[in-house]
Amino acid sequence: MSFPPLREELRGLQPYGAPQLDVPVQLNVNENPYGPSAACVADIATAVAEASTTLNRYPDREFTELRTALAAYLSRDTPHGVVPEQVWAANGSNEVMLQLLQAFGGPGRTALSFAPTYSMYPEYARDSMTRWVQGRRAEDFSLDLDAARALIEAERPSVVLLPSPNNPTGTALPPEAVGVLCEAVGADGVLVVDEAYGEFRRSGTPSAVELLPEHRNLVVARTMSKAFAAAGLRLGYLAADPAICDAIRVVRLPYHLSAVTQAVALAALRHAPELLGRVDELRAERDDLVAWLREQGLRVADSDANFALFGTFPDRHAVWQGLLDRGVLIREVGPDGWLRVSVGTPAEMATFKQALTDVMEEGPA
Ligand SMILES: *Cc1c(COP(=O)(O)O)cnc(C)c1O
Numbered sequence: 001m002s003f004p005p006l007r008e009e010l011r012g013l014q015p016y017g018a019p020q021l022d023v024p025v026q027l028n029v030n031e032n033p034y035g036p037s038a039a040c041v042a043d044i045a046t047a048v049a050e051a052s053t054t055l056n057r058y059p060d061r062e063f064t065e066l067r068t069a070l071a072a073y074l075s076r077d078t079p080h081g082v083v084p085e086q087v088w089a090a091n092g093s094n095e096v097m098l099q100l101l102q103a104f105g106g107p108g109r110t111a112l113s114f115a116p117t118y119s120m121y122p123e124y125a126r127d128s129m130t131r132w133v134q135g136r137r138a139e140d141f142s143l144d145l146d147a148a149r150a151l152i153e154a155e156r157p158s159v160v161l162l163p164s165p166n167n168p169t170g171t172a173l174p175p176e177a178v179g180v181l182c183e184a185v186g187a188d189g190v191l192v193v194d195e196a197y198g199e200f201r202r203s204g205t206p207s208a209v210e211l212l213p214e215h216r217n218l219v220v221a222r223t224m225s226k227a228f229a230a231a232g233l234r235l236g237y238l239a240a241d242p243a244i245c246d247a248i249r250v251v252r253l254p255y256h257l258s259a260v261t262q263a264v265a266l267a268a269l270r271h272a273p274e275l276l277g278r279v280d281e282l283r284a285e286r287d288d289l290v291a292w293l294r295e296q297g298l299r300v301a302d303s304d305a306n307f308a309l310f311g312t313f314p315d316r317h318a319v320w321q322g323l324l325d326r327g328v329l330i331r332e333v334g335p336d337g338w339l340r341v342s343v344g345t346p347a348e349m350a351t352f353k354q355a356l357t358d359v360m361e362e363g364p365a
Pocket of ligand 1: 093166
């Protein structure tokens with residue numbers, strides 16, 4: 001046995017995460033490029049100061065005020081409304097989804113998704129000792145619903161993880177998919193629709209939150225990290241049947257949401273109109289980006305998110321490196337030959353376009 005006594009199946013593995021490099025244009029982790037206003041910063045600072053006066057005490061373990069505010073925020077997406085008992089939150093939606101696997105996965109159980117998709121999903125399964133099964137998406141990265149249903153019926157997963165829009169492809173689920181797949185999963189499992197990029201969806205496209213009253217086994221995961229412009233806050237949440245939220249309470253760590261996190265999240269939610277205020281601009285910028293990449297003769301996946309997956313390159317690493325040498329950091333992720341770029345400010349997109357043009361003309365710097 002070698003030191004440290006790491007679990008056999010974890011030996012030699014690298015921790016998940018994109019390189020964090022200090023370069024001028026960072027378009028690699030799908031953040032909102034616009035920071036908070038001075039007024040918002042001041043409100044957050046006041047909220048933190050107030051929370052600090054009772055830091056000798058543990059925070060509200062049930063984060064009741066925050067659940068209420070998140071329920072109100074989610075209620076905008078559904079005529080049925082969302083109540084606080086239907087809401088759960090943790091330090092990023094990654095933690096929320098890991099908790100789901102801890103509660104509903106485990107030895108002898110199966111979790112399932114469809115590749116290419118978010119590469120953290122198999123890690124939740126690994127860490128909770130859940131069997132991992134991965135179906136495939138179609139050539140255009142859409143989900144073949146008949147094949148998906150058949151795979152679910154064959155494998156009987158207790159958790160299905162399905163992002164909409166998908167990362168890293170940007171592909172949204174068709175509206176009928178959630179109902180079909182909830183039926184296929186049945187009472188022995190939950191379908192997690194990961195709407196990390198949900199706010200970027202095309203207008204007229206409903207959120208899966210609307211379907212909660214119809215499907216007890218539906219979980220909709222959301223985050224404040226992307227459209228909400230608060231990646232540094234670490235706050236993710238879900239909406240689901242109250243029985244699901246209750247079950248997660250068994251596996252969560254005590255006081256997992258700090259008093260500071262709760263105070264900052266509440267202050268940020270009060271500033272939701274401002275923080276989400278650039279989403280329409282970012283959507284328009286995304287559509288321009290996709291069109292421009294296609295004009296360069298590249299393949300680009302249709303995107304409903306704040307990023308675009310483009311390619312294909314015989315040596316994608318060389319293109320990634322060439323951009324980095326020109327001060328632009330994007331993400332080397334997805335199927336072979338493809339690269340993913342996040343939507344930034346107009347100035348950042350101009351720098352990216354110039355850098356990519358140079359790389360494609362000259363090769364690596
Ligand atoms: C970014 C992202 C998340 C959210 O991560 P946080 O932990 O909330 O920051 C969840 N799912 C997908 C697919 C993502 O890309």
